[in-house]
Amino acid sequence: MDDRKLAILRAIVEDYVSTNEPVGSKALAERHALGVSPATVRNDMAVLEEQGYITQPHTSAGRIPTDKGYRLFVDRLSTIKPMSSAERRAIETFLAGAYDLDDVVSRTVRLLAQLTRQVAVVQYPSLVRSSVRHIELVPMAARRLLLVVITDTGRVEQRIIETGSDLAEDSVAQLRALLNTCLDGRSFAEVPLAVEDLPERVAVEDRPIAAAVLSVLLETLVERNEEKIVFAGAANLAHVDFSRSLRDVLEALEEQVVLMRLLGETGDPATLTVRIGTENQMEGLRSTSVVATGYGMDGQALARLGVLGPTRMDYPGTMGAVRAVARYVGQILAGS
Amino acid sequence: MDDRKLAILRAIVEDYVSTNEPVGSKALAERHALGVSPATVRNDMAVLEEQGYITQPHTSAGRIPTDKGYRLFVDRLSTIKPMSSAERRAIETFLAGAYDLDDVVSRTVRLLAQLTRQVAVVQYPSLVRSSVRHIELVPMAARRLLLVVITDTGRVEQRIIETGSDLAEDSVAQLRALLNTCLDGRSFAEVPLAVEDLPERVAVEDRPIAAAVLSVLLETLVERNEEKIVFAGAANLAHVDFSRSLRDVLEALEEQVVLMRLLGETGDPATLTVRIGTENQMEGLRSTSVVATGYGMDGQALARLGVLGPTRMDYPGTMGAVRAVARYVGQILAGS
DNA sequence: ACTTGGCACTCGTAGACTGGGAGTGCCAGG
DNA sequence: CCTGGCACTCCCAGTCTACGAGTGCCAAGT
Numbered sequence: 247m248d249d250r251k252l253a254i255l256r257a258i259v260e261d262y263v264s265t266n267e268p269v270g271s272k273a274l275a276e277r278h279a280l281g282v283s284p285a286t287v288r289n290d291m292a293v294l295e296e297q298g299y300i301t302q303p304h305t306s307a308g309r310i311p312t313d314k315g316y317r318l319f320v321d322r323l324s325t326i327k328p329m330s331s332a333e334r335r336a337i338e339t340f341l342a343g344a345y346d347l348d349d350v351v352s353r354t355v356r357l358l359a360q361l362t363r364q365v366a367v368v369q370y371p372s373l374v375r376s377s378v379r380h381i382e383l384v385p386m387a388a389r390r391l392l393l394v395v396i397t398d399t400g401r402v403e404q405r406i407i408e409t410g411s412d413l414a415e416d417s418v419a420q421l422r423a424l425l426n427t428c429l430d431g432r433s434f435a436e437v438p439l440a441v442e443d444l445p446e447r448v449a450v451e452d453r454p455i456a457a458a459v460l461s462v463l464l465e466t467l468v469e470r471n472e473e474k475i476v477f478a479g480a481a482n483l484a485h486v487d488f489s490r491s492l493r494d495v496l497e498a499l500e501e502q503v504v505l506m507r508l509l510g511e512t513g514d515p516a517t518l519t520v521r522i523g524t525e526n527q528m529e530g531l532r533s534t535s536v537v538a539t540g541y542g543m544d545g546q547a548l549a550r551l552g553v554l555g556p557t558r559m560d561y562p563g564t565m566g567a568v569r570a571v572a573r574y575v576g577q578i579l580a581g582s
Numbered sequence: 583m584d585d586r587k588l589a590i591l592r593a594i595v596e597d598y599v600s601t602n603e604p605v606g607s608k609a610l611a612e613r614h615a616l617g618v619s620p621a622t623v624r625n626d627m628a629v630l631e632e633q634g635y636i637t638q639p640h641t642s643a644g645r646i647p648t649d650k651g652y653r654l655f656v657d658r659l660s661t662i663k664p665m666s667s668a669e670r671r672a673i674e675t676f677l678a679g680a681y682d683l684d685d686v687v688s689r690t691v692r693l694l695a696q697l698t699r700q701v702a703v704v705q706y707p708s709l710v711r712s713s714v715r716h717i718e719l720v721p722m723a724a725r726r727l728l729l730v731v732i733t734d735t736g737r738v739e740q741r742i743i744e745t746g747s748d749l750a751e752d753s754v755a756q757l758r759a760l761l762n763t764c765l766d767g768r769s770f771a772e773v774p775l776a777v778e779d780l781p782e783r784v785a786v787e788d789r790p791i792a793a794a795v796l797s798v799l800l801e802t803l804v805e806r807n808e809e810k811i812v813f814a815g816a817a818n819l820a821h822v823d824f825s826r827s828l829r830d831v832l833e834a835l836e837e838q839v840v841l842m843r844l845l846g847e848t849g850d851p852a853t854l855t856v857r858i859g860t861e862n863q864m865e866g867l868r869s870t871s872v873v874a875t876g877y878g879m880d881g882q883a884l885a886r887l888g889v890l891g892p893t894r895m896d897y898p899g900t901m902g903a904v905r906a907v908a909r910y911v912g913q914i915l916a917g918s
Numbered sequence: 919a920c921t922t923g924g925c926a927c928t929c930g931t932a933g934a935c936t937g938g939g940a941g942t943g944c945c946a947g948g
Numbered sequence: 949c950c951t952g953g954c955a956c957t958c959c960c961a962g963t964c965t966a967c968g969a970g971t972g973c974c975a976a977g978t
Contacts, residue, residue, distance in 0.1 A: 384715055398722075480816055493817050
């Protein structure tokens, strides 16, 4: 693969991304100082098309990159664009104003949407890698308890428990104390083992209640449950010409499961990954790209965040924004 | 206002809503057994247009209702369409499966979006009318506390508190106990009074911490804070022809403040209200209508929910769905 | 062997024009 | 007050055309 051909591919991607119009040989030779004539460019473009990197919407129109072309561009022709120091400051101060985990996440997702002018998706920090900070049991009604689990990341999980029998104040208090001594500081992975013998340590008459609580607790913590995900910036989709598929994209965004796969469907959870067009398995997201990365405290990824946009997107800028936001969120979380 | 004219207006609204095409005199006279000729219908339509109830997109096209026309239709020409018993059962079972407040709200909003095929908006049950079920203080770091407030509606509020000085285990425990004895069962409105003398009841050295906690607590509970709102069904907008304004609508939906006003901008909070087109003050929502109602337990409204759609919407059906969902959510909440 | 200018060709787009048809307003007669 | 008739308006869809951007190919130049 020729150096000049690569330069031409890069130029095509850049021009097409910024103008949204198929780019022709003449305009290309003019705007980028390639040092060759349009005819030469045409020859190279013919080869690039042959190899599947670009295509023309109709005969006698300019070329646009294919998914394969974008892939090559991302892998070999572009570098992540770092944020300006002004932008970094803005990110930092905006995120620093958050006062709880919900707020951190909601600020993050809006920030990312605004920075990239695309749809941002943020996964809540995973429970799996968290540890228990505190467990609370609150009676809500005669036979109903509210279980609240507070994690070291500041996330608060809540569940209603239906106990088969009526509750005594004492039993609840005892159970709460027991749970906290057993579990305080334990990582969620350790929880099942730690509570194994717990039913045996309560009074016989309280065992059914203990069992009910434990079953809900394990379900909450261990089955990695819903892995909450939020998105923002859907309005940025309206600007793009998605023709018929806009509805599909919006529908996909409202499906938690799809969002999960969107962020997760990749190898290494920690590094910045880009999935382009048909590389996405999901029906309906075939004309979109996803730029995602892990984030977390102390270098270990707790969850992922990213943006979704048309394949025709500014990859270097988007990647820079995603990386920067992920870093700062990590810092904020570590500081909380 | 003639009876026949009203019948004609009703027919125009119904036909236009179902076909999305301007309705002409001939088609109208045929489809609805009005017992008069198209010419007569034309005369009446001319009057209706004169009075501002209908309009024609261009000369020599059929008529479409104006906002004023829809208003008359809603007020005097239509009755709320009750849900079928099958639908009611579906609503009930779908909502009954929820296992905590978050889940109730998220199920509700998705259900409502699906039933109406429009954008559904649901406000979390208001804190203002709730009362305190339990307060928890959890040390997160040397100088950082997590305050968790559990309400009788099952909602859990959390806030991080920066204390100026280091924390002793005992102080925290004492403060927690004190808070709970003071506040358990109190409605949020009573909280400020109940904690007034609280700083005087702790040891002198703990007073700064108590003050910090109290200030955050009051801020959380009393300033009615964010009044969380969620929406779903944005995909249903894609189907509608909003021409340029789709972006505006999506943007409005992502603004909590706008959503609040959308639901709240009305007189009686408990009853079903409809706001049509330009009756909405918000820029960008001039071509949408909002059907909203209060919901809550025991007949008192805790919050509001509703749907947003094009002015050209099936008002009777939408109103029926909103009313039904509000009722069932109220029941579920009361049962929790 | 590669580059370049020339040239014929393709094809999408925009504008002009047209006929048909749906719908209207008005009027005169029942 | 209703009705049928009639002329009129104007949107819409289709056709046609001219234009121009862009291409592929070829033959000549370096």
